[in-house]
Amino acid sequence: MVPIEGKCVAAERRHMLVVEEYMPNGSLSDIIDGSSQQLDWTSTFRIIRGIAQGVAHIHTKGAVHLDLKPANILLDSNMNPKICDFERSKILNQKDEDVAERVTEELAGTLGYLPPEYITDGIFSFKHDVFSFGILLLHTISKSGLLQDSTDWIPNALKGEDNVDSLLDTSSRDESELKEIKRCMDIGLQCTAKERTERPTMSDVIDLLDGKELLRKPPTGNKASSFKKKGKA
Numbered sequence: 001m002v003p004i005e006g007k008c009v010a011a012e013r014r015h016m017l018v019v020e021e022y023m024p025n026g027s028l029s030d031i032i033d034g035s036s037q038q039l040d041w042t043s044t045f046r047i048i049r050g051i052a053q054g055v056a057h058i059h060t061k062g063a064v065h066l067d068l069k070p071a072n073i074l075l076d077s078n079m080n081p082k083i084c085d086f087e088r089s090k091i092l093n094q095k096d097e098d099v100a101e102r103v104t105e106e107l108a109g110t111l112g113y114l115p116p117e118y119i120t121d122g123i124f125s126f127k128h129d130v131f132s133f134g135i136l137l138l139h140t141i142s143k144s145g146l147l148q149d150s151t152d153w154i155p156n157a158l159k160g161e162d163n164v165d166s167l168l169d170t171s172s173r174d175e176s177e178l179k180e181i182k183r184c185m186d187i188g189l190q191c192t193a194k195e196r197t198e199r200p201t202m203s204d205v206i207d208l209l210d211g212k213e214l215l216r217k218p219p220t221g222n223k224a225s226s227f228k229k230k231g232k233a
Helices: 028-034 041-060 116-121 126-142 154-158 175-191 202-209
Strands: 004-010 015-020 073-075 081-083 100-102 123-125
Touching (some): 028 073, 041 073, 041 126, 041 175, 123 126
Antiparallel strands (some): 073 081
Protein backbone atom coordinates (compact mmCIF):
# COMPACT_ATOMS: atom_id res chain seq x y z
CA MET A 1 0.00 0.00 0.00
CA VAL A 2 1.14 3.56 -0.64
CA PRO A 3 2.39 5.05 2.67
CA ILE A 4 0.64 8.20 3.89
CA GLU A 5 3.16 10.92 4.71
CA GLY A 6 0.73 13.43 6.19
CA LYS A 7 -2.63 15.15 5.92
CA CYS A 8 -4.10 18.61 5.86
CA VAL A 9 -7.67 19.57 6.71
CA ALA A 10 -9.10 22.48 4.73
CA ALA A 11 -11.59 23.72 7.30
CA GLU A 12 -13.34 26.23 5.06
CA ARG A 13 -14.40 23.55 2.59
CA ARG A 14 -14.31 20.61 5.00
CA HIS A 15 -11.91 18.73 2.77
CA MET A 16 -9.01 16.59 3.96
CA LEU A 17 -5.93 16.42 1.76
CA VAL A 18 -3.81 13.28 2.11
CA VAL A 19 -0.09 13.43 1.28
CA GLU A 20 1.27 10.11 0.05
CA GLU A 21 4.75 8.89 -0.80
CA TYR A 22 5.88 10.01 -4.26
CA MET A 23 5.74 7.19 -6.82
CA PRO A 24 8.16 8.19 -9.61
CA ASN A 25 7.08 5.50 -12.07
CA GLY A 26 3.43 6.50 -12.06
CA SER A 27 0.70 3.89 -12.23
CA LEU A 28 0.56 0.45 -13.77
CA SER A 29 -1.98 1.92 -16.17
CA ASP A 30 0.62 4.44 -17.35
CA ILE A 31 2.97 1.58 -18.18
CA ILE A 32 0.64 -0.89 -19.87
CA ASP A 33 -1.83 1.50 -21.50
CA GLY A 34 -0.04 4.74 -22.20
CA SER A 35 3.65 4.02 -22.56
CA SER A 36 5.87 2.69 -25.32
CA GLN A 37 7.92 1.01 -22.59
CA GLN A 38 7.32 -2.72 -22.32
CA LEU A 39 8.17 -4.60 -19.16
CA ASP A 40 10.05 -7.86 -19.39
CA TRP A 41 8.31 -10.92 -17.98
CA THR A 42 10.39 -10.99 -14.77
CA SER A 43 9.31 -7.43 -13.92
CA THR A 44 5.71 -8.12 -14.93
CA PHE A 45 5.51 -11.22 -12.74
CA ARG A 46 7.06 -9.40 -9.78
CA ILE A 47 4.43 -6.66 -10.09
CA ILE A 48 1.60 -9.20 -10.36
CA ARG A 49 2.81 -11.11 -7.31
CA GLY A 50 3.36 -7.90 -5.34
CA ILE A 51 -0.22 -6.81 -6.01
CA ALA A 52 -1.48 -10.22 -4.88
CA GLN A 53 0.49 -9.90 -1.64
CA GLY A 54 -0.91 -6.42 -1.05
CA VAL A 55 -4.51 -7.49 -1.58
CA ALA A 56 -4.02 -10.54 0.64
CA HIS A 57 -2.69 -8.26 3.39
CA ILE A 58 -5.71 -5.95 3.08
CA HIS A 59 -8.00 -8.95 3.47
CA THR A 60 -6.30 -10.06 6.70
CA LYS A 61 -7.44 -6.73 8.15
CA GLY A 62 -11.05 -7.42 7.13
CA ALA A 63 -10.99 -4.79 4.39
CA VAL A 64 -12.18 -5.04 0.79
CA HIS A 65 -10.68 -2.53 -1.66
CA LEU A 66 -13.60 -2.59 -4.15
CA ASP A 67 -11.77 -0.68 -6.92
CA LEU A 68 -8.69 -2.63 -7.93
CA LYS A 69 -7.49 -1.63 -11.39
CA PRO A 70 -4.18 -0.65 -13.05
CA ALA A 71 -4.74 3.07 -12.36
CA ASN A 72 -4.84 2.31 -8.62
CA ILE A 73 -1.53 0.47 -8.63
CA LEU A 74 1.38 2.90 -8.26
CA LEU A 75 5.01 1.95 -8.90
CA ASP A 76 7.96 3.16 -6.82
CA SER A 77 11.49 3.80 -8.04
CA ASN A 78 12.21 0.06 -8.01
CA MET A 79 8.95 -0.80 -9.82
CA ASN A 80 7.45 -2.24 -6.64
CA PRO A 81 3.64 -2.04 -6.80
CA LYS A 82 1.72 -0.06 -4.18
CA ILE A 83 -2.06 -0.15 -3.89
CA CYS A 84 -3.76 3.23 -3.55
CA ASP A 85 -7.21 4.87 -3.54
CA PHE A 86 -9.12 3.27 -0.68
CA GLU A 87 -11.99 5.73 -1.03
CA ARG A 88 -14.52 2.98 -1.83
CA SER A 89 -13.09 0.38 0.55
CA LYS A 90 -15.26 -1.28 3.15
CA ILE A 91 -14.70 -3.35 6.26
CA LEU A 92 -16.49 -6.68 6.51
CA ASN A 93 -17.98 -7.60 9.86
CA GLN A 94 -16.23 -10.96 9.74
CA LYS A 95 -12.93 -12.12 8.28
CA ASP A 96 -14.40 -15.38 7.00
CA GLU A 97 -13.45 -15.73 3.33
CA ASP A 98 -17.03 -16.73 2.44
CA VAL A 99 -18.78 -13.85 4.21
CA ALA A 100 -20.63 -11.38 1.98
CA GLU A 101 -22.59 -8.19 2.55
CA ARG A 102 -24.85 -5.99 0.47
CA VAL A 103 -24.13 -2.34 -0.29
CA THR A 104 -26.77 0.11 0.90
CA GLU A 105 -25.69 3.05 -1.25
CA GLU A 106 -25.28 3.53 -4.98
CA LEU A 107 -22.98 1.03 -6.66
CA ALA A 108 -19.53 2.37 -7.48
CA GLY A 109 -16.36 1.14 -9.09
CA THR A 110 -14.89 0.67 -12.54
CA LEU A 111 -16.92 -1.19 -15.14
CA GLY A 112 -15.00 -4.18 -16.44
CA TYR A 113 -13.44 -4.86 -13.04
CA LEU A 114 -16.71 -5.41 -11.15
CA PRO A 115 -17.87 -8.98 -10.42
CA PRO A 116 -21.34 -10.05 -11.58
CA GLU A 117 -22.81 -10.46 -8.07
CA TYR A 118 -21.96 -6.83 -7.29
CA ILE A 119 -23.48 -5.51 -10.52
CA THR A 120 -26.71 -7.52 -10.26
CA ASP A 121 -27.30 -7.73 -6.50
CA GLY A 122 -24.95 -5.22 -4.84
CA ILE A 123 -23.16 -8.04 -3.00
CA PHE A 124 -19.51 -7.53 -2.04
CA SER A 125 -17.01 -9.81 -0.33
CA PHE A 126 -13.30 -10.58 -0.38
CA LYS A 127 -14.01 -12.40 -3.64
CA HIS A 128 -14.92 -9.01 -5.18
CA ASP A 129 -11.24 -8.07 -5.03
CA VAL A 130 -10.25 -11.53 -6.31
CA PHE A 131 -12.36 -10.98 -9.43
CA SER A 132 -10.91 -7.50 -9.97
CA PHE A 133 -7.38 -8.86 -9.48
CA GLY A 134 -8.05 -11.53 -12.09
CA ILE A 135 -9.13 -8.95 -14.66
CA LEU A 136 -6.15 -6.75 -13.74
CA LEU A 137 -3.79 -9.72 -14.18
CA LEU A 138 -5.23 -10.65 -17.59
CA HIS A 139 -5.21 -7.03 -18.74
CA THR A 140 -1.58 -6.61 -17.66
CA ILE A 141 -0.48 -9.70 -19.58
CA SER A 142 -2.56 -8.67 -22.59
CA LYS A 143 -0.92 -5.23 -22.75
CA SER A 144 2.65 -6.31 -21.99
CA GLY A 145 3.63 -7.61 -25.42
CA LEU A 146 3.51 -11.22 -24.21
CA LEU A 147 0.85 -12.39 -26.66
CA GLN A 148 0.81 -12.76 -30.43
CA ASP A 149 -2.55 -10.99 -30.61
CA SER A 150 -3.05 -8.10 -28.18
CA THR A 151 -6.64 -7.46 -29.24
CA ASP A 152 -9.36 -7.83 -26.65
CA TRP A 153 -9.34 -11.61 -26.18
CA ILE A 154 -10.34 -11.48 -22.50
CA PRO A 155 -14.17 -11.56 -22.94
CA ASN A 156 -13.96 -14.73 -25.05
CA ALA A 157 -11.51 -16.32 -22.61
CA LEU A 158 -13.83 -15.57 -19.70
CA LYS A 159 -16.60 -17.41 -21.53
CA GLY A 160 -14.33 -20.37 -22.22
CA GLU A 161 -14.36 -19.65 -25.96
CA ASP A 162 -10.66 -18.91 -26.44
CA ASN A 163 -7.66 -21.22 -26.17
CA VAL A 164 -5.13 -19.12 -24.29
CA ASP A 165 -2.28 -21.43 -25.34
CA SER A 166 -2.67 -20.28 -28.94
CA LEU A 167 -2.24 -16.63 -27.92
CA LEU A 168 1.24 -16.97 -26.45
CA ASP A 169 4.15 -15.50 -28.39
CA THR A 170 6.57 -18.44 -28.43
CA SER A 171 9.11 -16.86 -30.77
CA SER A 172 11.46 -15.33 -28.20
CA ARG A 173 10.73 -17.05 -24.89
CA ASP A 174 12.10 -20.16 -23.27
CA GLU A 175 9.88 -23.01 -22.12
CA SER A 176 9.97 -22.15 -18.40
CA GLU A 177 8.91 -18.55 -19.04
CA LEU A 178 6.08 -19.62 -21.34
CA LYS A 179 4.89 -22.07 -18.70
CA GLU A 180 4.83 -19.33 -16.06
CA ILE A 181 2.94 -16.91 -18.34
CA LYS A 182 0.38 -19.62 -19.15
CA ARG A 183 0.00 -20.37 -15.42
CA CYS A 184 -0.70 -16.70 -14.71
CA MET A 185 -3.29 -16.54 -17.48
CA ASP A 186 -5.05 -19.59 -16.03
CA ILE A 187 -4.94 -18.04 -12.54
CA GLY A 188 -6.55 -14.90 -13.94
CA LEU A 189 -9.36 -16.97 -15.44
CA GLN A 190 -9.89 -18.84 -12.17
CA CYS A 191 -10.09 -15.57 -10.26
CA THR A 192 -12.86 -14.41 -12.59
CA ALA A 193 -15.14 -17.43 -12.14
CA LYS A 194 -18.77 -16.33 -12.42
CA GLU A 195 -19.70 -17.81 -9.03
CA ARG A 196 -17.81 -16.01 -6.27
CA THR A 197 -17.58 -19.16 -4.13
CA GLU A 198 -15.61 -20.80 -6.94
CA ARG A 199 -12.88 -18.16 -6.93
CA PRO A 200 -9.68 -18.75 -4.96
CA THR A 201 -8.79 -16.67 -1.94
CA MET A 202 -5.92 -14.22 -2.34
CA SER A 203 -3.80 -16.52 -0.18
CA ASP A 204 -4.59 -19.28 -2.68
CA VAL A 205 -3.59 -16.95 -5.50
CA ILE A 206 -0.15 -16.38 -3.99
CA ASP A 207 0.33 -20.13 -3.59
CA LEU A 208 -0.78 -20.67 -7.18
CA LEU A 209 1.65 -18.03 -8.43
CA ASP A 210 4.43 -19.73 -6.46
CA GLY A 211 3.44 -23.18 -7.76
CA LYS A 212 2.46 -24.42 -4.29
CA GLU A 213 -1.05 -25.33 -5.41
CA LEU A 214 -2.12 -27.35 -8.40
CA LEU A 215 -3.90 -25.46 -11.13
CA ARG A 216 -7.29 -26.85 -11.95
CA LYS A 217 -8.59 -26.99 -15.50
CA PRO A 218 -9.53 -23.45 -16.60
CA PRO A 219 -13.27 -22.94 -16.20
CA THR A 220 -15.51 -23.65 -19.17
CA GLY A 221 -18.20 -21.02 -19.33
CA ASN A 222 -16.56 -19.67 -16.18
CA LYS A 223 -17.58 -22.54 -13.93
CA ALA A 224 -14.74 -23.73 -11.76
CA SER A 225 -13.83 -26.64 -9.54
CA SER A 226 -11.92 -26.79 -6.28
CA PHE A 227 -8.19 -26.35 -5.69
CA LYS A 228 -5.77 -29.00 -4.52
CA LYS A 229 -2.64 -28.52 -2.48
CA LYS A 230 0.37 -30.28 -3.95
CA GLY A 231 0.75 -33.73 -2.50
CA LYS A 232 -2.89 -33.91 -1.39
CA ALA A 233 -5.80 -35.71 -2.99
